[in-house]
Amino acid sequence: DAGVIQSPRHEVTEMGQEVTLRCKPISGHNSLFWYRQTMMRGLELLIYFNNNVPIDDSGMPEDRFSAKMPNASFSTLKIQPSEPRDSAVYFCASNEGGSYNEQFFGPGTRLTVL
Amino acid sequence: AQRVTQPEKLLSVFKGAPVELKCNYSYSGSPELFWYVQYSRQRLQLLLRHISRESIKGFTADLNKGETSFHLKKPFAQEEDSAMYYCALRGAGFQKLVFGTGTRLLVSP
Numbered sequence: 001d002a003g004v005i006q007s008p009r010h011e012v013t014e015m016g017q018e019v020t021l022r023c024k025p026i027s028g029h030n031s032l033f034w035y036r037q038t039m040m041r042g043l044e045l046l047i048y049f050n051n052n053v054p055i056d057d058s059g060m061p062e063d064r065f066s067a068k069m070p071n072a073s074f075s076t077l078k079i080q081p082s083e084p085r086d087s088a089v090y091f092c093a094s095n096e097g098g099s100y101n102e103q104f105f106g107p108g109t110r111l112t113v114l
Numbered sequence: 115a116q117r118v119t120q121p122e123k124l125l126s127v128f129k130g131a132p133v134e135l136k137c138n139y140s141y142s143g144s145p146e147l148f149w150y151v152q153y154s155r156q157r158l159q160l161l162l163r164h165i166s167r168e169s170i171k172g173f174t175a176d177l178n179k180g181e182t183s184f185h186l187k188k189p190f191a192q193e194e195d196s197a198m199y200y201c202a203l204r205g206a207g208f209q210k211l212v213f214g215t216g217t218r219l220l221v222s223p
Contacts (some may be wrong), residue, residue, distance in 0.1 A: 002156070031209060042120075042215030043158075043200060056210060091158065093192065105158040 004106035010060060012112045018080040021109045024073055024092030034067055035091040041068050042093070049075065050097060050100050082113045116141050118203050120214035127191050128222050135186040135217045137175075138203030145203045147177055147184040148211070151200040161186075161199070171195070191221045 005024040013019055017052050025032045035050040047057040052069045060067070064083070069075040079086055093103040117140040127133055139145060149161040160172045164177040164184060175186045184201060201214040 033210070035213075040215075043202075043213035045210050045212070048210060049210070066155055093158075097209070102160050102163075 004092055004094055004104055005111050006106035008109060010112075011111045012114065013082055014114050015083055016081045017113075018078065019082045019086075019111060019113075021077040021090050021092075021104060021111070023077070023092030025075070025092070026104055027073070029094035029096055029104075030072065031095050032069060032075050033093040034075070035093065035096075035102045037089040037091060037108070046077070047111050074081060074114040079111075082111075084113045087111055104111075116145075116203055116205055116212045118201050118212055118214035120199075120201055122217045123215070124127050124218045124220065126220045126222065129193055130190050133186075133188045133191045133195070133219065133221075135199050135201075135219065137184045137186065137214060139184065139201075139203050141182075141205055144206045145204070147175070148175070148202040148204070149184075149186050150200040150213075152200070154197070158168050158200070180223060183215055191219075193221050193223055194223055195219060196221045 007022045024090040030051050034046040035043050036046055037043050044059055046079045047067045048055055049069045064078055067077045089108045091108045095101040095103045119138045121136055122196050139153050145162040150156045150158050151161040173186055173188045175184050177184050198216050200216045202211045
């Protein structure tokens with residue numbers, strides 16, 4: 001298994017543009033998490049899904065951010081319109097669900113908004 | 115509220131020296147505590163969790179409920195330990211992890 005897959009690995013865009021980040025969880029995992037990593041705030045949970053259903057989106061910073069999970073093998077995080085302060089590394093993680101299972105992280109997408 | 119504090123952004127030691135990465139937490143219930151590590155150009159991965167009570171790569175961490183701490187320790191640091199370390203908390207019955215801001219450990223030869 002290749003683990004959690006994220007694309008693109010790097011994204012450079014201009015302020016105001018729409019950005020879509022993609023994630024493929026590990027097969028068989030039914031929980032998926034989106035995190036944002038910055039120097040100042042470390043790793044912050046943005047949203048997570050159980051069985052494709054959003055459970056907690058309290059970490060989503062603004063309405064400009066949205067996330068979907070149309071099926072068990074794919075999720076997107078969209079920023080529209082993007083702003084320079086959105087520049088960060090965005091991680092996706094998945095696990096088998098339940099409170100005691102390890103989360104497995106993807107390689108991250110480094111987003112730069114100019 | 116769930117909160118994790120890692121007071122040091124950078125910890126620099128020499129090879130062979132003892133290491134202690136500090137982690138304090140705030141949570142009213144019974145937490146589950148973790149240490150995650152991110153080596154250069156690698157994915158974030160679980161290093162250890164308090165319920166396992168095990169030593170991984172020579173690292174140990176003890177949950178101290180009185181001091182609300184979960185410090186990561188290693189008696190003799192190695193250069194390959196250089197990485198970013200994150201302490202994380204999960205509240206009882208919750209799935210989400212709350213991370214600290216991370217500590218970069220730099221082990222020099």
